[in-house]
Amino acid sequence: MSDELLKLRNEIDRLDEEILARLSERARCAQRVGEVKKGNAPFYRPEREAQVLRRLAELNPGPLPADAVKSVFREIMSVCLGLEHPQRVAYLGPAGTFSESASRKQFGSAPSFMPMATIEDVFRAVEAGNTDYGVVPVENSTEGAVSITLDLLLASPVKVCGEVNLRIHQQLMSRADGIGAAKRIYSHAQSLAQCHEWLNRNLPHLPRIPVASNAEAARLAGEDPESCAIAGEAAAQLYGLNILAPNIEDDPNNTTRFLVIADHDAGPSGKDRTSLVFSAPNRPGAIHTLLEPLAQHGVDMTKLQSRPAQSGLWEYVFYADIQGHQCDPAVAAALKALGERAAFLKVLGSYPVAAI
């Protein structure tokens, strides 16, 4: 090894020791936080973690990119929190799904992760206190809203205390080894739209046939080597298809959104979101009237999603995400006014905008 390399390695060893000393001191502080809090407050504070990550990303002098700094401190907070109070996190199993990836992205590697068979089971585990946190998918850029999660959020006493965004990728797959003999491409309409430009550039001549789901597209491609499908990798594995072109989505930010649920929501972090659900009568202009208070108080709405009401009490329920925390005066005033107009309003929780 060259002298210079040896010197650099010794320098790295010295820095590692200094980091270890401070990491251990940080862990001792976390232990004391646990002792002070004992029985008084939740150990995991999503708003505090979001603030720490944002602050360090701002202080970051480089050369590491901000995401790399966040990724290291996510793990540091994860192991310190694990020492303070071992966390249990339930997610939609099996192990190795995107829900597990989302859980690890939010909680690092330290918690005890509990795979559940269904989304209902994740909610039940949180309600019964068998887990500290649950992670459930709520919106899939490909398949749209996850209805069962929306319905459970309406009915369950759990609170939303965090959000996680996970990138997802689209794969071109077929039973054939190459694209040469392909005659058609099956996929969900939204997936075809997501790969529109790639398809125009690479396979402009092939007809695109929208089907009910990406899994159905993969199943059809599995029956006929002249057909391709666009779907996620799990579908390729399930139906024994070859991936002919990976990651063909036009938008590299194609994501699935997950919510973190618990028996409490989060305090204000300075950059928050609030999720709510409210009822609206099926009357022209009803939803416009209901949303007026948000506009009046200058509260931005980042999502609005309607669902037919299941209870029969109302005709529609609307799921909305708004910017800000329910403790913010403007948000509080807007929610108060909305609550007076809507037959039903439930605030699902305020939580920090995804920090990592």
Place this chain on the structure above:
Amino acid sequence: MSDELLKLRNEIDRLDEEILARLSERARCAQRVGEVKKGNAPFYRPEREAQVLRRLAELNPGPLPADAVKSVFREIMSVCLGLEHPQRVAYLGPAGTFSESASRKQFGSAPSFMPMATIEDVFRAVEAGNTDYGVVPVENSTEGAVSITLDLLLASPVKVCGEVNLRIHQQLMSRADGIGAAKRIYSHAQSLAQCHEWLNRNLPHLPRIPVASNAEAARLAGEDPESCAIAGEAAAQLYGLNILAPNIEDDPNNTTRFLVIADHDAGPSGKDRTSLVFSAPNRPGAIHTLLEPLAQHGVDMTKLQSRPAQSGLWEYVFYADIQGHQCDPAVAAALKALGERAAFLKVLGSYPVAAI
């Protein structure tokens, strides 16, 4: 918030700033290492990473457990290496499999991970230089050796430069909601053996029926609500079964072993393993004679696995793992003697014993 909590948080913020400063300085050192090495040596040195992790685990003053310290420094090394030279890691897809978990356990979050459709594709990607590293399963405590990996190791010019052990869990599953009506339990014989004590304690009255694979057991359970299966969670998801009891394996250290392959193996780290494959004639005592040099030179063998030879040139090939690095004088002498006795000997690579 109490004064004490506030003081602790300020202390944590100060420590985080100090860690960030040293992390950034470490990253600058890593960049300089990259400049010094440019074109001369592989950027990723598994032996160096193993040494760093072992050293820090030894220096660790607590209160964090050694595994937590390793987990933080794994991520620190991952993001620093990503800056030095962005790594590409191919693994047996789809995303979200145990192979992906193993890849992240070895390489942290920074590399660009490339899911491949088959184990052959992982080998081909490494051989063609389309990836820097490949991660392939080699031994599954449930299903035994992964034959295709063994066959490819024999034929391919790639080297083994690392190993990863991943825990796996066994689940009791059924179409029914409870165990009450169950009449039998299907599983692979090895899985039944792995859950022997749990079954004796909890379900001593149910007959255990060994079948070809855990997936086959889950398929059978999916056809009959009076049957249970023991299998991994992915099988429960695939066949729509409920998990009646999670993680029922008797040995909590039940693991699957993965190998990291590349165009180079690893230098000595002080605690290494060497994988080799050699041919043996089908003659009484032949294998005993072949292995004599290992015993003579005091080299421990940690694994021996026979495979019928496919080429017709030899009758059997043996895959062995021995302790130590091929640069260690005793190992080198033993390998030299073994090579003189065997018709064929190939050293697949020396690499650090899994450090995390």
